Amino acid sequence: MALTPARTMPGVLELLPLDQIAFQRMLDTIRRNYERFGFLPIETPVIEYSDVLLTKTGGETERQVYFVQSTGSLGAAEKGEVPELALRFDLTVPLARYVAEHEHDLSFPFRRYQMQRVYRGERAQRGRFREFYQCDIDVIGKDSLSVRYDAEIPAVIYSVFRELNIGAFTIHLNNRKLMRGYFENLGIADATQQMLVLREVDKLDKRGPDYVRDTLTGDAFGLAADVADKILAFVQVRSTSVDDAFAKLDALGAGSEAFEQGRAELKEVLAMIRDFGVPETHFALNLSIARGLDYYTGTVYETTLNEHPGIGSICSGGRYENLAGQYTKSHLPGVGISIGLTRLYWQLRDAGLVSTAQSTVDVLVTQMDAAQMPTYLAVASELRSAGIATEVVLDGGKLGKQFKYADRAGIRFVVVLGEDEIAKGVVTVKDLRREDQFEVPRADLVKTLRVELAQAEIGR
């Protein structure tokens, strides 16, 4: 029989076990922090009805949807119909569907976290993923939701990224009402026009202020020179502290109702983030943050690594006016963020910021003599009962080969029980990380390894 080449499609990240462990540790850290702030888990099916998934979206997203058909229904596509089922492309649409469907069984404000994979039929390209994890939190209110929840979100982000330990980071905040109001003041009232201007302004870092000013005052936009200058000054506002943010917000002068509401919200949110215990070094007003989606209506967030600006935002989101208008008449305002963990992990690994993990296996019990197997198994049982992950060599083979296996597999401790050791009632432990070995009475083995592993945990 001819062999089928074993391969996966482009745009998926499949990891070797030790990398998978590193990835899993990041997932666990995110989950632990989400739970610590009182968010509840949900999971939704990967497959949704196409009409449910595609109510809101247009153009770009729809072109990237993966449709699903069971063998029996493959014929339907021949008629040129859109298949009935599709894979979710984010976790927000499924959340909206979930909340609308289970509205009467949920308590509001509904605080949910969801960490699952999503699917996009992207063109194959380095750093573009067709399957990737999103780790989302959202707080959904019924009828209303205090702006105070907008301040809680950065507290969660701070807690997550501090514990992920991937270097200094900054949470950038802006407010869509403030932006909208400011642009309206300048005579740019149309939302599409505002977005086009912002897209142009986004080129500031790459092309420089002169280029952007020329474009804005050129034929395409036709803005007056002083308007262009005001826009450039606005989007360059960054704060260094809460007090500095207040001063810079005040310096913007008076504005429309939307503008004033945005300013008041930003002030309340910034002051309260500090009350949440987030150090002022880790969040800042940044009036260039817009978030592409029309979806957001108030506070918006982006988070960047100070030493790795090239990675871009590692966690983004914001406040929206109504989550599930396409499914229910209930008014459900919310605020949330998303961490695209697959891409983040890939970028961090690329930048050398995460490395292959040690094995989840703590101890390998070697096999010197098959006749002693019951002893090896008993030792392994004792270790496992104490929560120490233990593998026993059952196949046998030369001891050197067994050590090599442990080393290659990233297992730190190797336990040797030969005739000598059994006679003396001791165990030889080889610490492959420290390249050290020691003898310990059999009765003290569990205690000794527990101490060693606890120290390693602290040092990690």
Place this chain on the structure above:
Amino acid sequence: MALTPARTMPGVLELLPLDQIAFQRMLDTIRRNYERFGFLPIETPVIEYSDVLLTKTGGETERQVYFVQSTGSLGAAEKGEVPELALRFDLTVPLARYVAEHEHDLSFPFRRYQMQRVYRGERAQRGRFREFYQCDIDVIGKDSLSVRYDAEIPAVIYSVFRELNIGAFTIHLNNRKLMRGYFENLGIADATQQMLVLREVDKLDKRGPDYVRDTLTGDAFGLAADVADKILAFVQVRSTSVDDAFAKLDALGAGSEAFEQGRAELKEVLAMIRDFGVPETHFALNLSIARGLDYYTGTVYETTLNEHPGIGSICSGGRYENLAGQYTKSHLPGVGISIGLTRLYWQLRDAGLVSTAQSTVDVLVTQMDAAQMPTYLAVASELRSAGIATEVVLDGGKLGKQFKYADRAGIRFVVVLGEDEIAKGVVTVKDLRREDQFEVPRADLVKTLRVELAQAEIGR
């Protein structure tokens, strides 16, 4: 705008948050035990190439596959071709592909666990799932793999189900070589014929021995009466201890080479399971276990709940001769099992064996006075730093409503900090589970709640 009804397709299990927590705890328990035995995590993409996924399968499985097409490639199906991509229908085929693809980066024996969802286009029917979790472990050898690994698997099963705490269970063992040899001895040499006989014998419990004997000796099978009796006697063999199993295996008399090899393997495996510390009450020889798949070649396992035989096998698997022959020339024997957790959870809930969990949120900090918000946030920070999951009421509203929210959301402790409490330097804690309340100095709050929660953890 007309509303789109919020709904999911039949055959998926979507849970409310407190049920999701119960489900997640089961997943965590399984993972913890898999890791304790030294299995390493892998995850594979949900979408695989159709040719990779469908090399081995025929008929039934292929009819249940979900094919995947991105918007751009929907046309391809019109030509009547099988779409290029499909959703995995189990974790074994992806494992085979993974091992073949990464063979040179893996250490053998390769011990992997994988807990992900799989997809089958089943007909909609109560208890049939189109999306469900499988929680698999496998040990894969290169060229060879000691039968001792067959004894380790029941040790893992025992450890998992003991900790899942869902009642008494029995791990049933048989060996395909023993069965095959026994049938050959009786003149039933054809594998298909053996399977047909076994399928008939499977009706024993429902139809009784007379019905089955009549069928076997009837036109369809044409077996001699003494052959039918021997088969019925064989499949009714159950052991009550390892010694009893040995005696019953010996009582089967001499047989072919395959038969003798199967008997020797079973004896080695049964004796060693005891060495692994599995109580003899929890595993047994059961010569009726066949496993439908042609895939298995040696030891086979099923696990049943003693008090709920109707649930059927909750964990099954066995030894196979070659994992990935369709992708690689390497000879990769293995042994493994699978827990279909979605169905199991659903059945256990149905039988009242798992209940809705308490919330993952331990404490709700109420809001008496918005002006005291910094104090509430500080208390919450202290609790979270101590690993206590804490939610703060940010929206406000009447205290009674806040209590009601906590109660409905399954949050056990409610913290109240009014004017009085703040003046006295204390906190009032309401324990909603015990319907009790007490006052504690603010400085002792963390310590007190930690003790309460640790006790609850022990009692769980």
